[in-house]
Amino acid sequence: MRPAAALTLCLCLAPALAFQRPLAARPAKGKLFGVPRxxxxxxxxxxxxxxxxxxxxxxxxxxxxxxxxxxxxxxxxxxxxxxxxxxxxxxxxxxxxxxxxxxxxxxxxxxxxxxxxxxxxxxxxxxxxxxxxxxxxxxxxxxxxxxxxxxxxxxxxxxxxxxxxxAGEESMVDPLEWFACTLESVNPAGDSEGWLKYRFKLKDKAASLPLDIGQGVTICGLDDDDRVVRMDMPLLSPRKARGYFEVVVRSDSDEPLLQVLSTLAPGDEIAAKCGPQRLDYTAEYQPVTSVVALVNADGILPALGVAQELLPSKEGSVETFNIVWVNDKEADFVMYDEVERLFYKFPKQMDVSCVIDEDIVSGIDSNAAVLDSVPRWEPGAMAIVAGDPGFCSSARSFLEAVAEYPNDTICNVA
Structure with missing residues (x-):
């Protein structure tokens, strides 16, 4: 296991974000990340x-x-x-x-x-x-x-x-409709054992997915019995990537949709649409001055996406960005190199802690490393939760009961 990284980070809202769709239920006036709305x-x-x-x-x-x-x-x-x-x-x-x-x-x-x-x-x-x-x-x-x-x-x-x-071309797919995409390639996900990177092409190479910050995709297919199976997945690729998108999946998973993906060959088509979850902060405690992301497995991907969108700006209000990445085995630290790269890009603003716990569902509230890494809530703090459903439920409970985060300051992302 690589040494646990300690990654502190200043979350800032990039100017271009002012032209994206607002965070869901964003108040009409005031400041969210320190940038005037x-x-x-x-x-x-x-x-x-x-x-x-x-x-x-x-x-x-x-x-x-x-x-x-x-x-x-x-x-x-x-x-x-x-x-x-x-x-x-x-x-x-x-x-x-x-x-x-x-x-x-x-x-x-x-x-x-x-x-x-x-x-x-x-x-x-x-x-x-x-x-x-x-x-x-x-x-x-x-x-x-x-x-x-x-x-x-x-x-x-x-x-x-x-x-x-x-130019007479669509610039992005319909945010509410299913669209066809073609499998382009399947490759190992970096140095992560047991994980694969799937790259899908859009029919229009100039098109992009109209995704909000923290939003992933839902992929749908038919299993061997012609039953519809689907799964929400975080993105590996940038959310504004043109003509394609990438996801990372476990190679040994028994999830029905992932079993369908394992049967695809390059050139095969499957259906996808924009995922249901996105960064949705509705709390009254604004502007946001700190963020903690409590994630596991591929839940690191939306956390990185949020950080990559918000860190480059120099006009934001967030002073720290904490990532606490909890897995039950070392192999689930997927795309670790991407985390390390972001940390070295923002070493003065980020904190990242990698924690191994055999019981990631019920054990995090008593894990000393997690308790030490997750800061207690204070006005202006926001939490992000992402990863396996069981972990996300446990993480929300931990943040509310132990770290004392109000419910509306905790955001589930893809």
Whole structure:
């Protein structure tokens, strides 16, 4: 067994996260991770506007787009109006891209605060982010560099979505529907014995899964008796990966769905959809200043995903991120190298403790290493639980009864 790592970490909300769907039941005002909340861009409204534009109804498109923009991060009606005028000049998708340049010119003449607000308009209506940055710089109004930086911040949140529609392609799968995916490869999961990494291709290589932080996938198939079997799985791949996703599974498991996976060959298809669990913090104790993740087995994957999303920002409120990883055997420390890599990336902000306990269901509340590693609750602390169902139930009970975490400060993730 490798020595137990001690990994402390500053959880910060990346600027781009402001353009993702909010955490479920997030309060309307205030701060969650220390970053001021702003109304989110209405993706549905933008999609409706562009779809209307594509059916040669530009006036309706402009109105829909103005509504969505008026509810987003743009600070005033003038900017939304300018963008709407540009869109209404178009009579189709190709014309809409040209109209974007008109909106761009108008936006450059509107007295907007510098930074993300202006850049959001530029990015949305230029069609190509590079052109927007170049145009901003050449406008001679002194905010080229600021706009360029802000454009980078909104790139992942909105640009791919908009560009995918302009290109006539879907940018992400339907978040509520099952979709077909094709097995691309099966390989050992790093140095972890008894674990396999499955990589699945999406039909559209430019598509991505519309996943929230901490959300995995549900995979479904038919067993030998033609019965439907399914299983929720955490992701190994980045949640915004394009054209594919990866999961890690036990090679010796008797789970019905995993038995189905073991019979697949590259090229075989199976069904999947976005998983049911995600980071869902609804407690009143905000902003969040510390996080502890109590996980086992592949539950480490969503914990790493949360850390990778939140750590890079320098604007967040979280000062510590504790991972307590409990398994009943050494072989279940799957993808240990990924944990180690993240720790060395954020050595001053992270704590990670690896604990072996033969009874991970009922034994953690008396395990000295767990008791020592899990900090007692105080206002601003949030807990994450992930792993096998029996462990998750035991972990929640431990956090509530022993570490004194209020129930609504504990979040189950995929």
């Amino acid at each position: 702003k109304p989110l861009l209405g993706k549905a409204a933008v999609g409706a506007a562009l779809a209307t534009l594509a059916t040669a109804k530009p006036a309706l498109a402009g109105e829909a787009l103005k509504v969505s923009l008026g509810q987003s991060v743009l600070p005033n009606g003038a900017a939304a109006g300018a963008a709407g005028v540009g869109v209404m000049l178009g009579d189709g998708v190709s014309a809409g891209v040209s109209a974007a340049k008109v909106a761009l010119a108008l936006l450059l003449k509107v007295a907007l605060p510098l930074g993300a607000s202006a850049a959001l308009g530029l990015a949305l209506y230029s069609g190509l982010l590079g052109d927007a940055a170049t145009s901003a710089k050449s406008a001679g109004q002194g905010f080229g560099a600021t706009a360029s930086r802000a454009i980078s911040n909104v790139r992942e949140g909105i640009a791919d979505f908009i560009e995918g529609i302009f």
